[in-house]
Amino acid sequence: MVGAYSRAFVARMEPVDDATATLMRLAERGFTLAILSNWPLALTVDRFAEAQGWLPYLSAIVVSQRVGTIKPHPAIFRAAQAELGFDGVADGRILHVGDDWAADVVGAAQAGWRTAYLRNRQQDTPLPTSQPGDDVAAGAVVVPDLVIDELSDLDARVEPLQITQAAG
Numbered sequence: 001m002v003g004a005y006s007r008a009f010v011a012r013m014e015p016v017d018d019a020t021a022t023l024m025r026l027a028e029r030g031f032t033l034a035i036l037s038n039w040p041l042a043l044t045v046d047r048f049a050e051a052q053g054w055l056p057y058l059s060a061i062v063v064s065q066r067v068g069t070i071k072p073h074p075a076i077f078r079a080a081q082a083e084l085g086f087d088g089v090a091d092g093r094i095l096h097v098g099d100d101w102a103a104d105v106v107g108a109a110q111a112g113w114r115t116a117y118l119r120n121r122q123q124d125t126p127l128p129t130s131q132p133g134d135d136v137a138a139g140a141v142v143v144p145d146l147v148i149d150e151l152s153d154l155d156a157r158v159e160p161l162q163i164t165q166a167a168g
Contacts, residue, residue, distance in 0.1 A: 006044040010051045018152035020052060027057040030160040034060040036080045036096065038070045038103060060084055071100075072107025081111075095145070095158060109142045116146035116154065 027033055035058060039045050042063035049055055060083035064070040067079045081090055090112045097116040098104020105115045146157055 002041065002043065006041060006047050009044050010047045013048060015048075015052050016151050018150055020054065022151045022155060023054055023057040025155050026158075029155075031158075032059050032084060033057050034062060034080060034084060036062045036071070036076065038064045038076075038100075040065055042066050071098075071103035072110065074107075074111055077108060077111035077113065097148075097151070097154065105144050106142045109144075115142070115144040116148055116158075117144040118151065119147060119149055 023033060035045060035049060035054075037045050042061075042065040045063050046061055049058060049061060060080065062076065062080040062083050064076060067076045069075045071077070077096075081087075081094065084094070086093065092112070092114050094108075095114040095116055096104060096108035097118055098108070099118040099120075101117065105117050108115045146154075148154060148157065
């Protein structure tokens with residue numbers, strides 16, 4: 001059943017129009033890219049990324065089913081950091097792009113990540129979602145670093161960090 005569901009999902013689901021081109025451009029510009037998903041079946045996310053031709057652009061696929069918790073829990077962000085080779089605190093070196101306010105923006109900000117909120121992209125998801133102002137912690141005030149309407153907006157709005165190693 002799991003295999004049948006996964007195949008049907010991949011066959012029917014269409015990616016955001018600009019996803020493949022944006023991943024390609026960002027990878028060419030030197031960004032390290034990953035998927036961090038709350039989808040309940042990791043195999044489906046893996047197969048979808050493969051079917052779209054995204055694997056050459058991705059360094060990691062981190063899915064809640066494998067981690068055992070969902071965004072906004074800090075553990076899933078720490079798992080993604082580890083997959084990307086970051087030990088300890090992210091120090092603003094990771095930008096999380098997401099369309100769910102509480103899970104993506106609040107969760108990533110609380111993990112010490114930079115955030116980009118992709119507006120108006122939740123209409124077709126069967127997963128629970130949230131909107132700006134929905135907070136996971138009482139009194140939490142979070143402002144995203146970027147607000148974008150299209151995934152392709154990232155290309156013009158972000159620059160890779162130039163991390164230099166201290167001479168030793």
